[in-house]
Amino acid sequence: MAEKIKKRSVKAGLPPGTLVHIGTQKVGESLIRILDYDEHGVREKNKAAVDECIPFRDTDSVTWIDIEGLQDIKLLGRLGECYRLHPLILEDILNTDQRPKSDDMESYIFVVLKMLDFDPASMEIISEQVSIVFGRNFVISIQEGHEGDLFEPLRERIRSGKGSIRKMGPDYLAYSLLDTIIDHYFLILEKIAERIETLEENVVSDPGPETLRQIHRLKREMIFLRNSAWPLREMIYGLEKSESELIRPATKIFLRDIYDHAVHIIDSIETYREMLSSMLDIYLSSVSNRMNQVMKVLTIIATIFMPLTFLAGVYGMNFKFMPEIGWRWGYPLVLLIMFTVAAVMLYLFKKKKWL
Secondary structure, three states: OHHHOOOOHHHOOOOOOOOOOEOOOOOOOOEEEEEEEOOOOEEEEEOOOHHHHHHHOOOOOEEEEEEEOOOOHHHHHHHHHHOOOOHHHHHHHHEOOOOOEEEEOOOOEEEEEEEEEEEOOOOEEEEEEEEEEEOOOEEEEEEOOOOOOOOHHHHHHHHHOOOOHHHOOHHHHHHHHHHHHHHHHHHHHHHHHHHHHHHHHHHHHOOOHHHHHHHHHHHHHHHHHHHHHHHHHHHHHHHHOOOOOOOOHHHHHHHHHHHHHHHHHHHHHHHHHHHHHHHHHHHHHHHHHHHHHHHHHHHHHHHHHHHHHHHHHHOOOOOOOOHHHHOOOHHHHHHHHHHHHHHHHHHHHHHOOOO
16 A cells, blocks of 8 residues: 555656656556557557657547556657647656546546556555546557556457447547446455455454454555545546537447446445444454453452352461361361352353353
């Protein structure tokens, strides 16, 4: 979770629009993929140079430029000059601590959100920022890293011509990217649901310090998910209600669908947060009950030994004229009385169901 906290202090005192990467460098070298398509065909370039993007700027086809890695500031600056992106937009792209949002810049629309994945080895949520810029004939997607390429199935759909994506415009491609990212949130929620189910069994059967650590860890992850999902709904709603000519009415219907998905995700997150809060209460109650059981056993033992200690104390005074001291059967008799008292008390405790 500490990796999700970015340092903004590196930009202190710099003028607005200064391009500085805020976040962790996740790749060694930026990777550019160009995929240009129309209804009749697809043209694709992998590991392209930034200058190879320039010829696609004024074509009638749809051009998708996918960049993985943010550490090459000159590359982003050159791409921004080519597609006339505002310096503040480039600044937001390089700041990986952005809140999900959308900005209508008239000639293009800028969208930023979190793409989530699940690492089964560390059992942690992996987060990276994705920025999407789409205009009249282009879509630029900029990923923070390439730990998992979620967009490859979408590229395959474009190559094969399945569905209507090659018949639609860049706004539909931008929707498809958003839909791919948002659908992956459900995979994260499924993994969290499995972890919560396992935790529920541990809380009831064997609550311990490790169980408490897992509950707090999940609660932190749910807070991060909530902070990522709530603005996501507002961002999609803004795109759906946008009056920009870059988003056609036919695409707004699909945006309404992913808006419903975002609402569903938020509802699931709130449900899981309530379950974790209840689970923490159950854990505390279980630990308290176990402590009460221990204290009850110790109290019963102490209660049984109180009269026995009294008898032992009386006959341990060793006065000279105590008549029982001179009896031949005095010692066995006192032991018999002590065992009888202990047995009667145990019987009474069991009868009252204290044991």
